Amino acid sequence: MLNEKTMSHSVECGDCPIRHRAVCARCETDELERLEEIKYYRSFEAGQTVIWSGDRMDFVGSVVSGIATLTQTMEDGRTQMVGLLLPSDFVGRPGRNGSPYDVVATTDLVMCCFRKKPFEAMMERTPHIAHRLLEMTLDELDAAREWMLVLGRKTAREKIASLLTILARRDATLNLRAPEGAMVFDLPLTREAMADYLGLTLETVSRQISALKRDGVISLQGKRHVTVPDFVRLLEEAGDDSDGGLLA
Amino acid sequence: MLNEKTMSHSVECGDCPIRHRAVCARCETDELERLEEIKYYRSFEAGQTVIWSGDRMDFVGSVVSGIATLTQTMEDGRTQMVGLLLPSDFVGRPGRNGSPYDVVATTDLVMCCFRKKPFEAMMERTPHIAHRLLEMTLDELDAAREWMLVLGRKTAREKIASLLTILARRDATLNLRAPEGAMVFDLPLTREAMADYLGLTLETVSRQISALKRDGVISLQGKRHVTVPDFVRLLEEAGDDSDGGLLA
DNA sequence: CGGACGGTTGACGAACTTCAAGTGGAGTGG
DNA sequence: CCACTCCACTTGAAGTTCGTCAACCGTCCG
Numbered sequence: 024m025l026n027e028k029t030m031s032h033s034v035e036c037g038d039c040p041i042r043h044r045a046v047c048a049r050c051e052t053d054e055l056e057r058l059e060e061i062k063y064y065r066s067f068e069a070g071q072t073v074i075w076s077g078d079r080m081d082f083v084g085s086v087v088s089g090i091a092t093l094t095q096t097m098e099d100g101r102t103q104m105v106g107l108l109l110p111s112d113f114v115g116r117p118g119r120n121g122s123p124y125d126v127v128a129t130t131d132l133v134m135c136c137f138r139k140k141p142f143e144a145m146m147e148r149t150p151h152i153a154h155r156l157l158e159m160t161l162d163e164l165d166a167a168r169e170w171m172l173v174l175g176r177k178t179a180r181e182k183i184a185s186l187l188t189i190l191a192r193r194d195a196t197l198n199l200r201a202p203e204g205a206m207v208f209d210l211p212l213t214r215e216a217m218a219d220y221l222g223l224t225l226e227t228v229s230r231q232i233s234a235l236k237r238d239g240v241i242s243l244q245g246k247r248h249v250t251v252p253d254f255v256r257l258l259e260e261a262g263d264d265s266d267g268g269l270l271a
Numbered sequence: 272m273l274n275e276k277t278m279s280h281s282v283e284c285g286d287c288p289i290r291h292r293a294v295c296a297r298c299e300t301d302e303l304e305r306l307e308e309i310k311y312y313r314s315f316e317a318g319q320t321v322i323w324s325g326d327r328m329d330f331v332g333s334v335v336s337g338i339a340t341l342t343q344t345m346e347d348g349r350t351q352m353v354g355l356l357l358p359s360d361f362v363g364r365p366g367r368n369g370s371p372y373d374v375v376a377t378t379d380l381v382m383c384c385f386r387k388k389p390f391e392a393m394m395e396r397t398p399h400i401a402h403r404l405l406e407m408t409l410d411e412l413d414a415a416r417e418w419m420l421v422l423g424r425k426t427a428r429e430k431i432a433s434l435l436t437i438l439a440r441r442d443a444t445l446n447l448r449a450p451e452g453a454m455v456f457d458l459p460l461t462r463e464a465m466a467d468y469l470g471l472t473l474e475t476v477s478r479q480i481s482a483l484k485r486d487g488v489i490s491l492q493g494k495r496h497v498t499v500p501d502f503v504r505l506l507e508e509a510g511d512d513s514d515g516g517l518l519a
Numbered sequence: 520c521g522g523a524c525g526g527t528t529g530a531c532g533a534a535c536t537t538c539a540a541g542t543g544g545a546g547t548g549g
Numbered sequence: 550c551c552a553c554t555c556c557a558c559t560t561g562a563a564g565t566t567c568g569t570c571a572a573c574c575g576t577c578c579g
Contacts, residue, residue, distance in 0.1 A: 095420045097510055103423040105416035116409055123413060150398065157405045160412060161364055165371060167415035168353035172343045174422035175351040175470025179567065214526060222423025224568055229527055246526065262345055427535070462558060472536055477559055493544090494558065 034087075035059075039135070044111035045085040046159065049151040057149075061141045067091075067128040073114070074126040082136045083115030089132035090211045093124040094219060104220040105167070109193060113159055117143050130211060174222045177262055182221040183231045184261035187241065191251055206251045235260070282335075283307075287383070292359035293333040294407065297399040305397075309389045313382050315339075321362070321374040321382070328370050330384045331363030337380035338459045341372045342467060352468040353415070357441060361407055365391050378459060422470045425510055430469040431479045432509035435489065439499055454499045483508065 036042060036055045047058055064087070067073055073091060074080055086108050093106035105124060108114060114126060117139065137145075146153050173185045194208035195201065210217075214232075218225040235241050240260055242250045251257050258264075284290060284303045295306055312335070315321055321339060322328055334356050341354035353372060356362060362374060362382070385393075394401050421433050442456035443449065458465075462480075466473040483489050488508055490498045499505050506512075 093416070095416070097420070097424065098512070099510075101424040103420040105419045118406065118409075124416070147398075150395075150401070153398070153401055153405060157401060157408060158366065160405060160408045161366075164408060164412045164415060167412060167419065168341070168343070168372070170419060171353045171415065171422055172345070172351040174419055176345065176349045225526080226528085226569080227567060230567095233527075262347075264346070473558080474537080474560085475535060477557095478535095481559075 034064075036062075039087070041085060041087055041111040041135075045135075046113050046152060046156050047085075049155045050149070051151070054149055054151060057145065058137070061137050061145070063136055065134050065136055067132040067134070069128055069130050069132075071128045071132075072125060073128055073132070073134070074122045074124075076123060076125045077121055079120055080115055080122050080139070082138055083113070083117060083142055084134045084136035086110050086112050086114065087133040087135050089128060089130040091126055091128050091132055092216065092220075093126055095124055102219050103222060104216065106163070107189075107220065110197070112163075113156065115139070117146060117156070129216060179221075179223055179227050179231050180234065181260065181262045182223060183217075183228065183235060184240070184257055185263070186217060186221060187235075187249065187251065188254075188257055188261050188263065191249075191254065191257070203254055206254055208249055210247045210249060282312075284310075287335070289333060289335055289359040289383075293383075294361050294400060294404050295333075297403045298397070299399070302397055302399060305393065306385070309385050309393070311384055313384055315376040315380040315382070317376055317378050317380075319376045319380075321376055321380070322370045322372075324371060324373045325369055327368055328363055328387070330386050331361070331365060331390055332382045332384035334358050334360050334362065335381040335383050337376060337378040339374055339376050339380055340460075340464065340468075341374055343372055350467050351470060352464065354411070355437075355468065358445070360411075361404065363387070365394060365404070377464060427469075427471055427475050427479050428482065428508065429510045430471060431465075431476065431483060432488070432505055433511070434465060434469060435483075435497065435499065436502075436505055436509050436511065439497075439502065439505070451502055454502055456497055458495045458497060 036059050088110055091108040092104050094102050094104045096102040173182055177185060191206045191208055192202045214225045214228045218228045236243055240256055284307050336358055339356040340352050341356060342350050342352045344350045421430055425433060439454045439456055440450045462473040462476045466476045484491055488504055
């Protein structure tokens with residue numbers, strides 16, 4: 024039940040893969056040095072819980088590699104995923120002690136952590152950090168609201184297509200490609216995790232994936248490897264504007 | 272189609288009803304004075320659109336009185352409300368030009384606005400503002416995620432009960448009462464607006480309200496005035512923990 | 520080999536939407 | 550004062566989507 028955590032050796036911030044996207048993105052060299060002093064790495068294996076809902080949380084941090092999920096659970100066991108944490112995403116809330124969500128590693132996961140108190144102190148003195156954190160939080164808020172439309176108004180088929188567009192886009196940006204034409208990527212989630220994200224059952228997820236495959240919107244190699252022959256077609260299936268909905 | 276806006280005369284910040292909760296909550300007297308110089312009031316009538324999705328937005332601001340909604344619409348007309356803006360809530364995003372949502376006044380509305388450029392400049396120089404805005408944004412993010420659980424996993428009956436608990440709680444805090452025992456308040460939304468918030472049709476909303484009335488969970492005086500004889504009962508109907516789910 | 524696990528598929532039923540008719544209150548005009 | 554109409558809302562009947570229950574497949578692993 025208690026998750027053993029492996030300490031990993033830190034990378035120099037200058038060489039960090041998420042240097043330009045994480046909460047430290049705006050920091051100057053001297054600010055990075057001070058961050059470097061209070062940071063430490065933690066690794067989690069796939070399936071491990073990083074934080075239990077309601078638990079006291081004495082650190083905040085960034086996902087360096089791997090994927091984690093944020094989920095809420097009702098007493099009777101119904102669960103809803105409320106966030107998908109990718110490399111550079113931030114975990115934890117300065118100024119609050121507990122997490123209202125379970126944070127679970129769905130793949131092997133490495134996090135760059137800061138003890139909360141020193142981080143909060145540093146935020147006070149370093150507008151670059153506070154400013155970047157505000158920017159990231161506003162982005163997450165937009166993403167959460169976008170997802171509310173998916174959950175509230177889209178059909179099962181559109182929900183699946185919406186999830187696939189998100190995964191495809193993210194994969195593209197991580198590999199520095201433009202989201203267009205043919206795209207290939209892996210599903211980092213089980214059918215059940217997809218269902219929890221989309222507010223569906225795993226059976227419905229399975230059926231709709233089969234349907235999209237049958238209709239040529241996607242093809243599968245194995246259960247997890249997806250090919251999207253025409254990204255615009257997928258966007259249409261998701262019910263989105265085909266322009267990709269860029270915000271000014 | 273173009274909304275005429277009425278300019279109202281500003282109140283002194285010191286006498287402002289949202290002084291202690293809005294983005295300016297942490298400001299010192301001298302900071303307030305500088306804010307006072309760049310602020311102006313705008314009034315909107317019930318039903319007026321404050322901002323159209325995609326429009327350029329040259330101001331940010333706080334709701335002073337009244338209620339506004341944030342909605343997203345798909346091309347085929349399906350709409351999802353993604354936020355309910357109450358007095359002290361903040362509208363607009365520093366660092367971005369457009370709003371991805373329609374903002375609509377559902378009651379007569381007064382906003383305290385700042386032109387975006389001067390406000391952004393002021394944010395740079397005033398950590399109190401940036402800090403408070405971060406705090407408010409994190410609260411909104413939590414609220415959005417809470418709502419994702421409602422949209423994704425709750426039944427129609429639970430959705431209605433969840434909305435009623437939110438409205439009851441807000442009414443209580445505005446009137447400085449504790450949310451417990453018997454509560455009385457007005458519904459500030461039409462059945463259709465409730466449906467858009469909950470991801471339902473207006474008919475389902477109407478039926479479930481009738482059902483809650485029939486079962487004695489609520490009673491109605493007219494269509495809009497609600498009495499909740501037992502708030503804990505309502506929380507149970509919403510599927511929430513009866514402790515109110517306070518976050519540490 | 521046997522079991523566990525993730526996934527697929529079918530049959531059936533429940534929950535919610537759709538379509539349609541009808542109610543009640545507020546405002547308007549004769 | 551009484552139609553008349555408009556609008557938000559209610560209610561009923563029929564239809565659709567998705568969830569539930571259950572059987573089954575293939576792979577991995579001891």
